Amino acid sequence: MSVLLGRDTRVLVQGMGREGTFHATRMRDYGTKVVGGVVPGAGGTTREGFPIFDTVSRAESETGANASIIFVPASGAMDAMLEALDAELGLIIAITEGTPVQDMLKVASVLDRSASTLIGPNCPGAITPGECKIGIMPAENFKPGPVGFVSRSGTLTYEIADLLSRAGLGQSTCLGIGGDPVIGLPTPNAVRLLNEDSATEVIVIVGEIGGSAEESAAEYMRANGKKPAVAFIAGRSAPAGKRMGHAGAIVSGNQGTAESKVKAFEAAGIPVANAPSEIPRLVREALRS
Amino acid sequence: MHSSTAASARARVVFPLPVVPTTETRLTKRDDILGTPVKLHEYQAKQLLARAGIPIPDGRLATTHEEAEAAARALGGTVVVKAQVHVGGRGKAGGIKVAKTPAEAREHASTILHMQIKGLRVRKVLVERGAQIASELYLGITLDRDRRRPVVMLSTVGGIDIETVAEETPERIARGWPDPLVGLLPYQARALCFDADVPAAQRNAVADIASRLYGVYARTDAMLVEINPLFVQTDGSVLAGDAKLEMDDNALFRQTELRDWKEISPDEEVEERARALGFSYVQLDGDVGIIGNGAGLVMATLDAVRNAGGNAANFLDVGGGAKESVVRSALEIVLANPKVKSVLINIFGGITRGDEVAKGILSVITTHPPSIPLVIRLSGTEAEAGRKLLEGAKLVSKATMDEAALEAVTLAVSA
Numbered sequence: 089m090s091v092l093l094g095r096d097t098r099v100l101v102q103g104m105g106r107e108g109t110f111h112a113t114r115m116r117d118y119g120t121k122v123v124g125g126v127v128p129g130a131g132g133t134t135r136e137g138f139p140i141f142d143t144v145s146r147a148e149s150e151t152g153a154n155a156s157i158i159f160v161p162a163s164g165a166m167d168a169m170l171e172a173l174d175a176e177l178g179l180i181i182a183i184t185e186g187t188p189v190q191d192m193l194k195v196a197s198v199l200d201r202s203a204s205t206l207i208g209p210n211c212p213g214a215i216t217p218g219e220c221k222i223g224i225m226p227a228e229n230f231k232p233g234p235v236g237f238v239s240r241s242g243t244l245t246y247e248i249a250d251l252l253s254r255a256g257l258g259q260s261t262c263l264g265i266g267g268d269p270v271i272g273l274p275t276p277n278a279v280r281l282l283n284e285d286s287a288t289e290v291i292v293i294v295g296e297i298g299g300s301a302e303e304s305a306a307e308y309m310r311a312n313g314k315k316p317a318v319a320f321i322a323g324r325s326a327p328a329g330k331r332m333g334h335a336g337a338i339v340s341g342n343q344g345t346a347e348s349k350v351k352a353f354e355a356a357g358i359p360v361a362n363a364p365s366e367i368p369r370l371v372r373e374a375l376r377s
Numbered sequence: 378m379h380s381s382t383a384a385s386a387r388a389r390v391v392f393p394l395p396v397v398p399t400t401e402t403r404l405t406k407r408d409d410i411l412g413t414p415v416k417l418h419e420y421q422a423k424q425l426l427a428r429a430g431i432p433i434p435d436g437r438l439a440t441t442h443e444e445a446e447a448a449a450r451a452l453g454g455t456v457v458v459k460a461q462v463h464v465g466g467r468g469k470a471g472g473i474k475v476a477k478t479p480a481e482a483r484e485h486a487s488t489i490l491h492m493q494i495k496g497l498r499v500r501k502v503l504v505e506r507g508a509q510i511a512s513e514l515y516l517g518i519t520l521d522r523d524r525r526r527p528v529v530m531l532s533t534v535g536g537i538d539i540e541t542v543a544e545e546t547p548e549r550i551a552r553g554w555p556d557p558l559v560g561l562l563p564y565q566a567r568a569l570c571f572d573a574d575v576p577a578a579q580r581n582a583v584a585d586i587a588s589r590l591y592g593v594y595a596r597t598d599a600m601l602v603e604i605n606p607l608f609v610q611t612d613g614s615v616l617a618g619d620a621k622l623e624m625d626d627n628a629l630f631r632q633t634e635l636r637d638w639k640e641i642s643p644d645e646e647v648e649e650r651a652r653a654l655g656f657s658y659v660q661l662d663g664d665v666g667i668i669g670n671g672a673g674l675v676m677a678t679l680d681a682v683r684n685a686g687g688n689a690a691n692f693l694d695v696g697g698g699a700k701e702s703v704v705r706s707a708l709e710i711v712l713a714n715p716k717v718k719s720v721l722i723n724i725f726g727g728i729t730r731g732d733e734v735a736k737g738i739l740s741v742i743t744t745h746p747p748s749i750p751l752v753i754r755l756s757g758t759e760a761e762a763g764r765k766l767l768e769g770a771k772l773v774s775k776a777t778m779d780e781a782a783l784e785a786v787t788l789a790v791s792a
Contacts, residue, residue, distance in 0.1 A: 163630055188628035189520060190598050193557040196525040212727075224697075226727045226758060241673020242697070246757065247725045247778070267672055269522050296673055299522045322676035325683035326692075333657045333672025333694040336522075363681055365779050 091236070091261040091285045092179050092205060093155065093220045100147050100156040100177070101125040102168045104135050108159035111183075111224050112138055115157075118221045123151035144175040155179040157213065157222050165209055166191035169272075173202050181222050182208035182272070192270035199272060206272025210334070212242040212264035223264060225249075233258015235371060236288030238278040240267050240296045240336070244322060248294060248364050255368035260287040267296065267334030275301035276308045283314055290316050290374045292367060293358070295349055297323035298337045302349040310356035316374035319353045320361045321346045415624040415639045418461040420503045422620035425597060426604070429589045433617045436505035445486030448504035449479040455507035458485040460492065460499045463642060470494045475507060497642060508616055513606035514575070515539045515550070516587060518594045520601075526554040527594065529561060529587060531573040535606040549573075561591035582615040583607070597635060598628030647710065654706045656695045663688025664789050666711035666720035668704075670695050670729045678723045681778050687786030690717045698728040704737025712747050718792040721785035722753040723778055724760075731755045731763030742770055750788040754781035 097120070101112045104125035113136050116122045124139045124147050131142030141147035144156065156177050160168040165184040172180040173195075187209045199206050207214055213223015218232040225242075229250040237252075237259050239245040245264050252259065263278045265271055275295060282288045291309075295302035302321065309317055323332050324346040331338040338344065350360045359374070361367045417425075423433045437448035438461075449456045460472030467473060472494050476482035482504060492499045513535035521528040532550040534542045542549050551572035555561040566584040575583050586607070594602045603621040610616060629636045641649045651658030657672070661679075665687045669675035672694050679689040691714065695707050711720055724734050734755065741747065751772040755763045764774060773788075775781035 162627065186627045188598055188631075189600060189625045190527075190557060190595065190628070193520070193525060193527060197556050197558050200525075224728060229757070239673070241671060241676075243669075243671025243725050243727060243729075244673030244677055246727050247674060247677075250725075250756070269520065270525050294673070296676060301523075304523070320677075322673045322680065324680045325689065326676060326679065327661065330659050330661070330692070332659065332676050332692055337672060337676065363684055363779055364677055365777065 091216070091281045091288070092263070093214055093216050093222055093261070095219050097121065097155050097179065097220050097222070098123045098151060098153045099222055100144065100151070100153040101138070101159065102144065102156050102172065103127070103159035103161075104130075104138070104140060105159060109135055111157070111159070112136065114227075115221055118227050120220050120222060123153050144171045144177070148175045148177065153177065155222060156181070158182040158184055158209075160184060162186035162188070166195055169195045169206065169209075170198060173198050173204055173206070176202070176204065178204055179222070180204055180206045180272070181211070181213050182206065183211065183213060183224060184208070185210045187268065189268075189270055192268065196270060196272070207263060208266040208272060210268045211266030211271070212245055214261065214263045215259075216261045217259050225262075225264065229253060230262060231258035233260065234287070234289035234375070235259045235292055236282030236285060236290070237262040237292045237294070238275060238282060239264050239294035240275065240334070241294060241322060242267075244294060244364070248292070248320070248367055251364060251368055252292070252371065255372070257368055257371055260285060260289075267336050269299065269336040274304075276305040279305045279308060279317075280312075283309070283312065288315065290318065290371055292371060293317055293319045293353075295319065295321045296334060296337045297321065297326055297332065297346050297349075298334070298344040300344065300348075303352040306349075306352035306356040306358060309358060313356070316377060317358045318361065318367060318370040318374055319358050320364060320367060321349050324350075415626060415629065415635065416463045417622045417624070417635070417638055418463070418501070419459065419620055420461055420501070421638055422602075422622040423617065425593050425622065426590070426617055426620055429593045431586050431589050431593075431604075431617055432615065433620070434505040434508055436503050439486060439502050439504055440490075440500060442483045442487040442490065445502055445504050446479045446483035449476060449482035452504065452506045456482050457505050457507055458482055458489060459503045459505065460489050460494060461501040461503055462494050462497045462499055463640065464495045464497055467494050472499065508608045508618060509611040510608050510618075511611045512609045513618070514583065514609065515605045516583070516590060516607050517601070517603035517605065518591060518599070521554060524554055527557060527591075529553045529555060529565075529569060529591065531569045531575070531583070531587065533573055533575060539605055555591065557595070560595060561588055563588065576609075578613050579609055579615055586615060586617075593622070597622065598625045598632055599623060600625050651693070651707075651710060655703050656693060656699070656707055658710060659692040660714075661689050661691050663690045664716050664718040665785050666690045666714065666717040667723070668693045668695060668707050668711060668720065669723040670697065670699060670725065674723065674725055678721065678778060678782065681782035682721065682786055685779075685783040685786040687782075687789055690714055695729070699733065699737075701733050701736040701740065704734050705740050708738060708741045712741070712749070717749060718789040719749055719785045720747070720751045721781055722751065723781060724753075724755050724757070726755070726757030726760055728758075730758050731760035732766060733759075735763035735766040738772070739766060739770060742772070746771065749792060752781050752785040752788065754778055
């Protein structure tokens with residue numbers, strides 16, 4: 089099994105609305121063990137063949153689920169994440185966009201005291217190609233292989249996975265961690281998981297302007313790196329003070345600039361691609377060294 | 378990187394840390410922001426402080442110089458006339474003036490109400506009773522992204538130069554990171570006062586104000602709440618001299634009262650219209666219009682344009698699963714910018730379908746053909762179907778992001 093998710097992962101879907109049900113089906117088609125859905129008040133019914141439960145705790149005890157994916161709308165996202173944490177699911181992935189920042193601060197406070205891993209919110213999810221997909225990414229862009237991949241973006245992740253797969257560079261696990269200012273698995277923590285993962289031979293770190301997670305990840309790799317890494321920072325041409333779509337992607341004062349991130353990676357001996365199209369070449373070079 | 382600064386080494390307010398290595402939090406620059414906050418005017422923020430029991434100067438809002446004069450007369454004595462605009466640096470721009478008499482207040486209000494500060498017209502002034510200032514403190518609460526905690530900051534060096542203090546002598550600012558599940562506890566508020574060397578006579582009052590300010594922060598879903606300066610008056614009392622509050626846009630669904638206070642400045646109008654249509658738009662300075670799906674991909678597209686020697690005119694993310702109508706409105710908004718000389722559409726389909734994108738573009742091309750060239754790169758879900766639909770249409774299709782960016786830049790230059 090690779091990082092966080094694999095053949096033994098048993099997934100619950102919190103929020104079986106149109107989107108939740110659609111992606112539950114897509115994940116099942118991929119081979120993910122989707123063991124049920126949670127819809128308060130609809131327990132005992134089924135949707136698209138998935139058994140539905142009233143609470144996460146009941147679903148967990150009846151299905152042996154050890155992971156969940158959350159499609160609950162922003163107003164209920166904190167509650168859904170806390171419910172999953174309370175049920176001690178090992179892996180929780182929140183797809184929901186637009187969660188209030190102070191809700192995420194409360195979730196982070198509970199998360200810090202738990203043994204669970206939370207990915208997201210506002211993320212595409214995670215995939216161990218060929219084994220398990222917990223997310224909304226188009227699976228055909230991902231192929232099994234040695235590249236561990238962490239990204240704050242959604243679509244850009246698909247683009248880069250596609251470039252890697254076409255170049256014959258498959259992926260061990262891809263973690264789409266989300267673009268919000270407060271997230272469950274910040275870049276440095278994700279990088280650490282991939283650094284410790286035996287199936288990963290090289291790490292690709294895709295960051296964005298804003299915050300200092302990339303700098304921390306670079307510092308972590310400088311001190312603890314067991315394998316080579318390659319980085320890309322989106323938003324190098326963005327002006328300060330303008331929020332680039334993601335709530336987290338903003339240069340504030342002299343914080344969060346692309347220059348500072350590029351400098352940190354270079355100081356850690358991690359080459360930074362100027363464009364996504366350069367990543368496969370840099371990865372190949374890293375694997376050769 | 379995670380070197381502990383003098384400030385954090387000295388601060389006794391230490392709470393459990395997440396595993397992420399941290400860097401020092403800087404004060405948010407007054408004009409800068411995290412996220413897209415809803416900014417409040419000083420008088421609105423002060424209303425929230427007063428409701429929480431924080432002492433504020435007696436004041437009246439005025440929209441004419443007559444009202445300002447009447448306010449000054451009612452307040453009596455020396456007053457301060459303060460411009461209410463959503464920009465920092467209004468004092469330096471002449472937007473804050475002291476008046477000794479009602480006639481003088483009238484005169485100042487008349488001047489200030491005709492001012493434009495950083496392009497924003499002043500429409501309201503706050504007339505406040507002048508404080509008897511002995512010293513100035515700084516008190517603020519914002520988000521510490523690295524620690525994933527709110528950070529409360531207190532300093533006995535207050536006033537407009539607080540950013541310089543933060544930059545040059547960060548040890549003069551005491552910081553504490555309360556657990557949002559329990560809020561700022563009394564011992565933490567006290568510790569901040571001790572760490573900042575708040576004089577004994579004001580310690581209880583300042584700790585009390587810090588606790589109440591935390592309440593405002595939590596109740597309003599603030600991204601930033603700041604009292605700067607926090608006056609210590611000659612009689613020893615403490616008073617909020619100024620107030621600043623920025624809210625989290627994502628929380629507006631439950632902040633119904635504050636939602637109505639949202640004001641949109643002229644340069645935010647297009648961005649606001651885009652938001653209402655379901656996508657995210659940011660105006661930039663270049664001449665290559667950009668449309669893409671996903672914030673990261675659009676940022677990378679902006680960078681690709683820069684790499685090709687051009688400059689993007691905007692950031693536009695149609696979001697996930699954009700339908701034909703959204704794509705159409707997006708293209709219309711980009712084409713409405715007179716600076717745009719070519720448009721680059723970069724779609725990597727996941728939830729977004731290439732055929733929907735193609736239909737949106739076609740409906741613009743067929744109803745009102747643009748006079749500038751369009752370059753498109755379609756990949757991913759239903760890209761093939763999309764390209765088929767676009768066959769014969771007046772646009773350039775490229776296979777990769779880099780090729781498309783180069784083409785769009787070349788076309789903009791030769792236009």
